[in-house]
Amino acid sequence: MILAIVIFAITLVLILLRPKPLNEGTAAVLGAIAILAAGVVSPADAFDVLKATDNILLFFLGLMVISTVTDQAGVSSSGVPRRPWGWPREAHGDFCS
Numbered sequence: 790m791i792l793a794i795v796i797f798a799i800t801l802v803l804i805l806l807r808p809k810p811l812n813e814g815t816a817a818v819l820g821a822i823a824i825l826a827a828g829v830v831s832p833a834d835a836f837d838v839l840k841a842t843d844n845i846l847l848f849f850l851g852l853m854v855i856s857t858v859t860d861q862a863g864v865s866s867s868g869v870p871r872r873p874w875g876w877p878r879e880a881h882g883d884f885c886s
Contacts, residue, residue, distance in 0.1 A: 793829040796820060 800820025804813050811819075824830050839846070 792827055793824065796823045796827065796829070
Protein backbone atom coordinates (compact mmCIF):
# COMPACT_ATOMS: atom_id res chain seq x y z
CA MET A 790 0.00 0.00 0.00
CA ILE A 791 2.83 2.41 0.86
CA LEU A 792 4.52 1.63 -2.47
CA ALA A 793 1.33 2.47 -4.37
CA ILE A 794 1.03 5.82 -2.56
CA VAL A 795 4.67 6.66 -3.25
CA ILE A 796 4.32 5.83 -6.97
CA PHE A 797 1.09 7.85 -7.12
CA ALA A 798 2.71 10.86 -5.40
CA ILE A 799 5.76 10.80 -7.69
CA THR A 800 3.54 10.49 -10.76
CA LEU A 801 1.32 13.37 -9.60
CA VAL A 802 4.33 15.60 -8.97
CA LEU A 803 5.70 14.81 -12.45
CA ILE A 804 2.34 15.59 -14.02
CA LEU A 805 2.02 18.90 -12.17
CA LEU A 806 5.62 20.09 -12.62
CA ARG A 807 6.07 18.84 -16.20
CA PRO A 808 9.86 18.64 -16.23
CA LYS A 809 11.32 19.49 -19.63
CA PRO A 810 11.69 16.06 -21.28
CA LEU A 811 8.33 14.80 -19.92
CA ASN A 812 4.79 15.91 -20.61
CA GLU A 813 1.67 14.94 -18.68
CA GLY A 814 0.93 11.88 -20.80
CA THR A 815 4.43 10.47 -20.52
CA ALA A 816 4.45 10.93 -16.75
CA ALA A 817 1.06 9.20 -16.46
CA VAL A 818 2.18 6.27 -18.60
CA LEU A 819 5.39 5.92 -16.57
CA GLY A 820 3.29 5.89 -13.38
CA ALA A 821 1.00 3.23 -14.81
CA ILE A 822 3.97 1.10 -15.86
CA ALA A 823 5.48 1.48 -12.38
CA ILE A 824 2.21 0.40 -10.72
CA LEU A 825 2.02 -2.66 -12.99
CA ALA A 826 5.71 -3.51 -12.55
CA ALA A 827 5.43 -3.23 -8.77
CA GLY A 828 2.52 -5.66 -8.82
CA VAL A 829 0.10 -3.25 -7.14
CA VAL A 830 -2.41 -3.84 -9.95
CA SER A 831 -2.46 -6.92 -12.14
CA PRO A 832 -2.50 -6.49 -15.92
CA ALA A 833 -5.87 -8.28 -16.05
CA ASP A 834 -7.40 -5.84 -13.56
CA ALA A 835 -5.97 -2.88 -15.48
CA PHE A 836 -7.42 -4.24 -18.74
CA ASP A 837 -10.83 -4.73 -17.10
CA VAL A 838 -10.85 -1.11 -15.94
CA LEU A 839 -9.89 0.07 -19.44
CA LYS A 840 -12.71 -2.00 -20.94
CA ALA A 841 -15.25 -0.66 -18.44
CA THR A 842 -14.29 2.98 -18.99
CA ASP A 843 -13.54 3.01 -22.70
CA ASN A 844 -16.22 5.58 -23.56
CA ILE A 845 -14.94 8.23 -21.15
CA LEU A 846 -11.32 7.53 -22.11
CA LEU A 847 -12.19 8.07 -25.78
CA PHE A 848 -13.97 11.31 -24.83
CA PHE A 849 -10.84 12.57 -23.05
CA LEU A 850 -8.67 11.49 -25.98
CA GLY A 851 -10.85 13.52 -28.35
CA LEU A 852 -10.75 16.47 -25.97
CA MET A 853 -6.95 16.36 -25.89
CA VAL A 854 -6.77 16.17 -29.70
CA ILE A 855 -9.09 19.17 -30.08
CA SER A 856 -7.10 21.09 -27.46
CA THR A 857 -3.81 20.36 -29.21
CA VAL A 858 -5.15 21.32 -32.63
CA THR A 859 -6.63 24.61 -31.41
CA ASP A 860 -3.45 25.43 -29.49
CA GLN A 861 -1.31 24.83 -32.57
CA ALA A 862 -3.76 26.88 -34.65
CA GLY A 863 -3.21 29.81 -32.30
CA VAL A 864 -6.62 29.99 -30.66
CA SER A 865 -6.54 31.13 -27.04
CA SER A 866 -8.66 29.70 -24.24
CA SER A 867 -11.24 32.45 -24.77
CA GLY A 868 -11.73 31.44 -28.40
CA VAL A 869 -10.12 34.65 -29.67
CA PRO A 870 -7.15 34.24 -32.02
CA ARG A 871 -3.90 35.22 -30.35
CA ARG A 872 -2.48 38.59 -31.30
CA PRO A 873 0.85 38.12 -33.05
CA TRP A 874 3.74 40.27 -31.83
CA GLY A 875 3.76 43.63 -33.48
CA TRP A 876 0.03 43.98 -34.07
CA PRO A 877 -1.41 47.11 -32.54
CA ARG A 878 -3.75 46.60 -29.60
CA GLU A 879 -6.55 48.35 -31.50
CA ALA A 880 -6.62 45.58 -34.12
CA HIS A 881 -8.53 43.31 -31.72
CA GLY A 882 -9.95 45.85 -29.30
CA ASP A 883 -9.55 45.86 -25.53
CA PHE A 884 -10.77 42.27 -25.01
CA CYS A 885 -7.48 40.72 -26.16
CA SER A 886 -4.49 41.49 -24.00
